[in-house]
């Protein structure tokens with residue numbers, strides 16, 4: 001499919017995910033106050049313990065709500081109860097669904113930033129998603145030189161100053177979505193692959209380890225900002241015929 005994506009739409013009551021599709025859900029992490037207790041009740045004891053370890057109430061709340069949304073979204077596809085789902089974690093901390101025997105397996109990845117969560121789903125293919133709030137003070141050339149490849153840092157520097165924050169976070173979210181699809185988090189060297197970053201330019205890999213086959217193995221999408229001043233990207237294995245973007249409703 002073309003890498004141009006539609007905008008976020010209200011989700012239908014029943015969702016089905018085909019093998020040649022990917023879905024991404026976007027949710028506010030500030031639900032009506034009355035829903036918070038329900039969110040907490042969906043979490044497993046280990047998730048509640050993790051929530052309790054956050055120092056700030058806001059972080060605790062956002063983690064709790066993000067997990068509840070994740071459980072609720074996955075349960076819709078699996079036709080199961082959200083609280084009954086189990087997760088396993090790989091050695092880098094990436095959560096996956098405990099196998100329930102379905103094939104091809106439902107895969108997901110989640111990202112949250114500044115009160116917004118995205119949850120991406122595929123069948124059988126690796127997937128990574130990232131959302132970031134645009135922080136102008138963070139988007140410096142110094143940070144770019146530390147995290148981006150040399151070519152990416154040069155592309156960023158070549159942008160007009162007023163395009164740099166957007167370009168920086170285009171690059172950041174696309175790189176992060178890829179390392180999240182690979183499961184490895186920051187243990188994957190960030191300078192060994194390069195992505196486009198200029199506002200208006202199609203999101204794609206420019207190179208991965210000098211290996212065109214690896215570039216051909218992945219699809220990359222710039223997702224529409226879930227709210228003003230966010231950037232978001234999706235990376236998945238192979239190609240899909242359709243990408244659907246659903247808005248999670250709290251009412």
Ligand SMILES: CC(C)(COP(=O)(O)OP(=O)(O)OC[C@H]1O[C@@H](n2cnc3c(N)ncnc32)[C@H](O)[C@@H]1OP(=O)(O)O)[C@@H](O)C(=O)NCCC(=O)NCCS
Pocket residue numbers: 063066067092093094095109110111112113129130131147148171172173175176179180181182183184185186187190
């Ligand atoms: C988890 C990680 C991959 C992303 O962390 P982050 O940017 O703080 O957080 P995000 O909100 O995008 O993603 C967190 C979610 O990803 C999932 N996740 C956790 N570990 C993961 C991993 N190794 N791979 C993929 N997904 C992972 C979890 O669902 C997690 O949600 P939770 O914290 O509620 O359990 C982190 O370990 C990491 O390596 N961050 C690198 C940040 C960075 O420097 N990026 C440079 C880009 S140029």
